[in-house]
Structures are given as structure tokens and as C-alpha cells.
Amino acid sequence: MKIQIIIGSVREGRRGKSIGEWAFHTAAARGDVQVELIDLKEWDLPMYDLAKPPILGQYEDPLQQRWADKIKEADGYLFISPEYNHSFTSALKNALDYLYEEWGRKPASFIGYGPTGGIRGIEQLRLVLIELKMAALGSALHLTKVHEKIVNNRFIASDHDTSSLNHALDDLLWWSRALSEAKKNQD
Template sequence: MLNIGVIVGSTRPGRKAPAVADWVMDVAGMRGDAIYELVDIADFDLPLLDEPVPPSQGQYTKPHTQAWAARIASFDGFVFVTPEYNHGTSGALKNAIDFLYKEWNNKAAGFVGYGSVGGARAIESLRLVMGELMVADVRAQVMLSLFTDFADGKVNPPERQVEALDAMLDQVVAWSRAFQPLRGATPPDDAADGAPPHGRRVSSM
């Protein structure tokens, strides 16, 4: 079964990222095409990149890096939940991405952005990063407006946003499966046991 990580891409106090990620998990949990797991970068307490060797060498020396690497390596694809700060993604998310290299390779990713203009520019900045990491970023994306898609601290989007999320997840799952040969994995038999997969919240550490 494919494993898709839903990455909470902000560590700021008062952040909206967990509410957005919860909404993604609620929608994903109704699909039955993959196992979706919530991954909050705040749980890993990553400092500003402190590895002495470039990540492309895979010589991780810090326990926090090794824990983060093991978590990311377990996934076949990703959904990045990103705020938009100053026309880009959050520094915390960019730092977390930069800690690793091979753990990202030959996987797929989709994006859920939020902000005053839906996080569009944050998503575009992440697309550039994904290319260098050999991550196939899908075309469909979700852009949530702080003015119209939130209510009482929770995500309350119209149906069109749910449809956009489903379309993005369709592409992430399809591309994650298509890239399995490059990762040396055997494509799953989706009907192997007749039991549908589900979204789940698990400990990030």
C-alpha cells in the first residue's frame, strides 16, 4: 500500500497549518487509495541546518537528522501544507527539506497552500526546490484564502476546494505508484486483502 505523508509546513506559534493538514487528512481518509499519515515538522525540533556534510552524501551525523530521514524515507509521496511568508514558503519548511536528499528522490508531491492569495507564490517556490530533489510535483494544487476559506480557526472551504484537493491527491497517488520502479519497489496489489486503506494520524517521531 502506498504511504503518503501530509507534511505540516509551519512551526510558528498560532499557525494555521495544523488546521489545514487536519482538513487534508479528513478528505484523504475517505478515499481508500493510500495510507495518509500526518507529519508535523515541529515535532522534530530541527535546528538551522547543522550537518557538516552536504545532504546529497547521506552522511547524517545528528540524531534529529537521522530521525527525520527515517520518517521521510518511509513515504512514497507527499502533500506539503505550506503558508506563504513574504512571497515564499516558510523558512522552517525549507530548512526541513534541505536536511535531506535521497529520501526525497523519485517520489511525487502535491501542495496545499494558504495565505492572502492562497499561498500561490509559496507553492511556486516549492516547485523549484522539488525539481532539484528529483521529486515529481503534480499540476493540480489547492490554494486556500485566509479571507474566504477559514472560519473560527478551522478550514471551512467551499466544495470546489474539496474537489481541488481530490484532484491533487489523484495525481499524487498515480505518480507515486508510477515511480515505484525507480525506487526499487514492487507496485502494490490494491485488491490484495479487500480492505480499504485509510488516512491516519500517527506519531511523527
Template sequence: MTKIAIILGSTRPGRNGAAVADWVLDVAKQRSDAEFELVDLALYPLPLLDEALPPSLGQYQNAHTKAWASKIAEFDGFVFVTPEYNHSTTGALKNALDYLYAEWNNKAAGFVSYGSGGGTRAVEHLRLIASELQIATVRAQVALSLLTDFENYSDFKPGPHHQPAVEAMLDQVVSWSKALQPLRAGA
């Protein structure tokens, strides 16, 4: 069965992302074409990249890196849930991406973002990073506004019009993850 990680990319105390990631997981669990698991970066406390060798060599020295690599290697694809901080993604998510290389390769990814402008600039940056890591990003994405999808900027209340966008993004992530399987098998 195809396995997709829903990666919660914020570690900030009081973060809005936990409710967003739980919502995506609830939608995903209604499907039968893949297994979905929430991966919370807060449970993988990675210091600023502290490996001496480049991740592309795959010679990880630290226990926290090995645990992170083992978790990410389990999956065929990803849904990144990210806020937008200063026109980009979070430092925690960027750092987590930078730790690994082969574990990301030849897998698909979709994005669910949130912020005052829907978090779209965070996704633009993530697409560039994903490309370098050989992650195939899908076109469909979900952009949530702090102004209209959160009450008081903190209580997540997504509009029903977002449900089809989540479904479309998941359709693409699952199908692309399956299509990339031969590349992962040959690696």
C-alpha cells in the first residue's frame, strides 16, 4: 500500500498547523488508495543541521538524523502543511528537509499552506527546495487564509469549498507516488 506522510512543518508553541494537519489527515483517512500518517516535526527535534558530511552521501552520524531518515524512508509521498513566515516556509521545515537527501528522492509531494495570503509564498519556496531533493511536486494545492479560515486568527474553521481542493491534491499525490514507484525500486 502506498504510504503518504502528512508533515506538520511548524514547531511554534500555540501553532495553528496542528489543527490544519489534523483536518488534512481526517480527509485523507476517508480514502482507501493509500495509508496516511501524521509526522509532526515537533516530535523530531533536529538542531540546526549538525552533520559533518553532506546529506547526499547518506553517511549520517547523529542519532537524531538516523531516526529522521528512518521515518522519512518509510513513505512514498508527502503532504507538507506549512505556515508562511516572512514570505517563506518555517526554519524548522527547511532544516528538516536539509538533513536528508536519498530519503526524499523520487517521491511526490503536495502542499497545504496557511497565512494572511494563504501561505502561497511558502509553497513557492518549498517547490524550489523539493526540486533539488528530487521530489516531484503536484500542481493542486490548498491555500488557507488566516482571515477567512480561522476565527480570531487561531481557531481553524475551513470553508467547505476547501474540501474539493484537498481531495484533488491528495488524488495527485497518491497517483504520482504510485507512478514514481519504479524509480524508487531501481534506486
């Protein structure tokens, strides 16, 4: 199973990249999953303003097609997002809005961070993912006081953080396998 870990913050001084790198290395060390780290800052998707809605699946824009090809590779996703004004980031919403079918019938879990662990932002993100026909899982990692856990741009996880991430990954892998198998049986 291939899981894409998507860093949903693009602003200067963001903490999501350090968290994403930690999640990537932790997941890769397990040996039971293929992982890829995707940084939305590197994709630099402009605000979605294309004429054709993505639900049609007809991508004339080369960047949109490359994004579709990349997202299609995964069996599941781990979204990393801070909470901004009780929601998730506009960069992540924009990246989701670029596509439709490529997201569908795949599971997603979350790492939220902020004063409340990103709980409110992740709840809103779940609503959007459901509309994209994704299985938004209940298991998630909610990090607080992240600024205290980043040293020299490296996230220093507690044992609880690592245990919670592994629990979320266990669920994500289970659902990835189940939905992948269901898709095969349906085709």
C-alpha cells in the first residue's frame, strides 16, 4: 500500500514540514507501508480558476494533470494541517479542489496542530473529504505546543506522539487495503 503524507501549510515559518518529515520517517521505518512526502509548497498550485470543473475528469491544464497523476498513485493519505481560524489551510483546500475522482474511495487520516491540536480544522477537513467520496477516518494525531517540540527544524516527538501516529497509520493501512480490495472486486 502506498500512503502519501501531504503537508498542507505553505507559509514561511511553518511547522508542518518538520512534522511531515517526522511522520514520513516514522512511517517508512515500519516496513509495512510505502510512503511519499508531498509538500504543497513545492507544488505551488495557483488558486483554482480553471474553466472545466474537476468532476468531469478532463484536465487540459498540464499542472492539474501532473497533480492528478501524482494523487492517483496513492492508496490513502495522511494530511498534515495547522488550524487557521477554526479551519484547515486554504492551500490544502485549493489542492483538494483541483481534483475529484483521484481522491475518491480512498481513506484519509490526519495530523492536526495548533492551540487545540487542530481539532476544529480537522473536523472541517473531514466534511470536505466526505464530499470528495473519501473515507475520512476518526483516528488522528492532534499536536499541541508544537513550537516546544521543534529543535533545529526537527520535530522531537514524545512516545505518546509516536504511538498515536502508529495507531493512525494502522487504521489508514487497514482501510487502504479494504478499499483497494473492494475496488478490485467491483471492476
